[in-house]
Every structure is written in C-alpha cells, then in structure tokens.
Ligand code: APR
Ligand code: MG
C-alpha cells in the first residue's frame with residue numbers, strides 16, 4: 505500500500521474523520537479530432553468553484569449513508585443524473601494532502617472509477633450543464649481530459665500543467681496507467697513536458 509493510503513475498513517473505523525468520495529467516469533470512443541486523430545477515451549473531470557480541476561463527488565457522512573450512496577447523492581447534485589455507484593467501482597482510500605486538513609479532523613478521500621458508454625457520458629455532460637443544481641455554483645463545468653497524440657505539443661502535457669484539488673492529479677495519472685488509457689511511454693513524455 506502506498507504511503508498515505510489506508511484500507512476502507514481502517515478509514516471507516518476512524519472516529520472524528522471526515523470523508524469525501526470522488527469518481528472518474530470514463531468511456532471508450534471512436535471519434536477523431538480534426539477527423540483524423542483518434543481521441544480513444546473520454547475521461548471526465550470538472551472545473552470547480554475554486555478554479556481547481558477535480559473529480560465529481562464530495563463530502564459524505566458514513567454515519568448516515570454508505571460511501572457509495574453518499575457519492576451517488578453528490579453526483580446527482582453535481583451532474584444532475586442518478587449514477588449508481590457500487591463497491592465494484594471502488595479503487596482506493598488515502599488521507600487528503602496535509603493542507604486540506606483542518607485542525608479538528610482529518611479528511612479521508614475515497615476514490616472510484618466507473619466505465620460507461622460514450623452515449624451515457626454525453627448524457628452526463630448535458631445534464632451537468634442544464635439540470636444539475638450545482639451547475640455554475642460548486643461546479644463551473646465538466647471537462648474532458650485530452651488523451652490524443654501525447655507525443656506532440658499540447659494535449660495531456662498542458663492539461664497536467666493546470667492546478668488540481670487535493671490529490672486529483674495523481675488520481676488521474678494513476679488511473680490512466682492502471683486502466684491502460686495511455687501507454688507508460690506517452691505518459692512519461694506528457695509529464696516531462698508539463699509545466700511543473
Ligand atoms: N476531487 C475533488 N476534491 C477532492 C479531491 C478530488 N480528487 N481530492 C481531494 N479533494 C478534497 C478537497 O479538499 C475538497 O475540499 O475533498 C474535499 C471535499 O470535496 P468537494 O468535492 O469539494 O466536496 P463537496 O461536498 O462537493 O462540496 C462541499 O466543500 O470545499 C468545500 O465549502 C466547500 O461547500 C463546499 C463543500
Ligand atoms: Mg458537491
């Protein structure tokens with residue numbers, strides 16, 4: 505287990521900890537940029553109210569709801585759609601970076617990934633920009649992560665140069681690798697070029 509990580513059971517046993525759940529929704533696609541460059545995968549993130557990029561989700565209260573039910577509730581607010589999340593979608597749990605801790609209680613972050621169909625992702629994007637109660641408030645808009653031709657200028661390298669909430673940047677990078685949405689070589693190139 506990587507440093508800062510803990511098991512779901514250890515996390516839920518912590519009295520006085522706060523909990524947040526976030527999810528990476530993604531899909532395969534055959535669409536092509538400029539009619540020729542395969543996009544290959546759609547990965548959804550959001551521009552938050554604080555100007556940082558993050559994953560949809562938020563604070564949950566395990567005393568009153570399961571982690572997954574809490575995450576689905578947050579998704580309804582932020583994306584405007586019922587998206588069932590199950591324990592099968594769970595990836596890992598870790599402590600939030602120290603800056604996010606209040607003096608009173610540690611924040612524990614639970615991370616999920618869920619694969620969808622391209623059409624479902626389009627519905628999420630539509631609802632997030634129209635019926636979602638948080639649209640324009642907690643969430644300024646959904647964004648797709650550019651994953652095409654990472655051996656050329658721009659794309660993922662510039663995307664990774666933006667500022668991210670908490671550990672969202674490493675959650676993104678780890679998920680791209682684990683799910684084989686990018687090759688280790690292309691990821692390494694993008695990381696070298698990112699302005700950090
Ligand atoms: N994506 C988003 N947030 C993350 C991530 C991530 N990958 N990793 C860690 N966080 C942390 C942030 O520090 C954030 O403040 O989780 C915390 C809670 O997540 P939010 O999505 O911001 O919570 P939400 O319930 O949607 O918003 C509730 O949070 O920041 C406050 O006052 C703000 O009213 C808002 C409240
Ligand atoms: Mg929220």
Ligand code: MG
Pocket residue numbers: 560561562563578582642
């Ligand atoms: Mg949120």
